[in-house]
Amino acid sequence: MIEGRSRSVKEQVALCQTDGQDCYSNYDHSYAGWLFSVDECGPRAGHCFARCGAHGEIASLTLMHESGEFANPKIRVFKMFYWSAGKKVEAWLTEPMRPGHYPLLVVLHGGWPWDMRHLHRVTTVIGVNVFPSFSYYEDFSSKIVTITPAYRGYGKSQGSVQGMFGDTLDADNAMKAAFSLHHVKPNDTYVWGVSMGGGIALMLASEQKGIRAVVADSPFVGWDITAYWARRLKETSTFNSGEVLYATYAYGSAHFAVRSPYDHTSTIHAPVLLLQGEKDHHVIWETVESLYQRMKKEGKGVSLVLYKTGHHGLENKHWYASTYAWIQWMNRYGLPGPYSAGFMNSVGL
Numbered sequence: 001m002i003e004g005r006s007r008s009v010k011e012q013v014a015l016c017q018t019d020g021q022d023c024y025s026n027y028d029h030s031y032a033g034w035l036f037s038v039d040e041c042g043p044r045a046g047h048c049f050a051r052c053g054a055h056g057e058i059a060s061l062t063l064m065h066e067s068g069e070f071a072n073p074k075i076r077v078f079k080m081f082y083w084s085a086g087k088k089v090e091a092w093l094t095e096p097m098r099p100g101h102y103p104l105l106v107v108l109h110g111g112w113p114w115d116m117r118h119l120h121r122v123t124t125v126i127g128v129n130v131f132p133s134f135s136y137y138e139d140f141s142s143k144i145v146t147i148t149p150a151y152r153g154y155g156k157s158q159g160s161v162q163g164m165f166g167d168t169l170d171a172d173n174a175m176k177a178a179f180s181l182h183h184v185k186p187n188d189t190y191v192w193g194v195s196m197g198g199g200i201a202l203m204l205a206s207e208q209k210g211i212r213a214v215v216a217d218s219p220f221v222g223w224d225i226t227a228y229w230a231r232r233l234k235e236t237s238t239f240n241s242g243e244v245l246y247a248t249y250a251y252g253s254a255h256f257a258v259r260s261p262y263d264h265t266s267t268i269h270a271p272v273l274l275l276q277g278e279k280d281h282h283v284i285w286e287t288v289e290s291l292y293q294r295m296k297k298e299g300k301g302v303s304l305v306l307y308k309t310g311h312h313g314l315e316n317k318h319w320y321a322s323t324y325a326w327i328q329w330m331n332r333y334g335l336p337g338p339y340s341a342g343f344m345n346s347v348g349l
Helices: 009-018 134-138 163-181 196-207 223-233 241-251 253-259 261-267 285-297 316-332 341-346
Strands: 022-024 047-049 058-065 075-084 087-096 102-108 145-149 184-194 211-217 272-277 302-307
Touching: 058 087, 058 163, 075 134, 075 163, 087 163, 102 163, 102 196, 145 163, 163 184, 163 196, 163 253, 184 196, 184 316, 196 211, 196 261, 211 316, 223 253, 223 261, 223 285, 261 285, 272 285, 272 316, 285 302, 302 316
Parallel strands: 102 145, 102 184, 184 211, 211 272, 272 302
Antiparallel strands: 022 047, 058 075, 075 087, 087 145
16 A cells, blocks of 8 residues: 655645646745645745645645644644545644654544445534544554544545445545555554444455454444344344345345445454443344454454443443453553553553
8 A cells, every 4th residue: 555655745735736726835944844734824834735636636735733732742632624526625634843753543433334325424423523533543552553533524625425335445545545655664553443433443454465463343344144143133222224234134134244344354364352341222232243353263463352231332331341451462562552641641551
């Protein structure tokens, strides 16, 4: 996925200029580099709007806060828009202030696993904000680069909600955008996802060899295996059981195989940590256990932690334990952080 060395921000501007794209030369001395921006950018920002719309190409990038203006002076926080399937997709990106080459952490939120073409600019999913408050991004480590895409149809992204298949494409293109602009170490990528984002994390791991570790929290693992367990348990309370049963009957399970992490385990080579609550009302927990058993049978590096009273996303009393588990998993496979020392101390981790 990485072609040659990563480009700096200033080099990206030069590339825009040579490609004949619409660029304006405002140099920001306070940043000592070039800034891309969208409508909400500050008055000192320069502009470069890429028009070709290639997959993963940066459309715009805005430095949200400069050093000393927020709690973590060791990182920069950016608002990004990048191209995916002809649409501009929103993302947040953090990078260390200190020059160097860093691993990449991809953070993936939840959403609808099927397409919802009538939904646009969705900001909350099951009562949770797609993008947390700004302080959430401040807490990332100064030893890594992070990117958190919104997918089409979410946040301020263009387009409508695409479901598992389209959102996996958007996540892949977010990674391409990060690699094109920042000094990310080759083959040093880590992926964390929750709910449908956990399923996307697994799909990315099945497609890419440069991912070193995956954590999937309450993951949606596929229509076919969910339909199987919904029938077996006569489950009617799970969020998507009705749609699963209808979809499987109408289209057949083969239609959903390309969208199902459960059917792609053979090509997952990264070690995977699965975190799942047994009181989850949106994901049937047995589907995640089935994925675990299949991966174990295939000889994959996989671990499953079940929380007997845990609900979807493992919030509240399970948050500390599950957060500690995924941080330890990422550390084990080489990711420094992923949070700042101040954040770790504040939550007792």
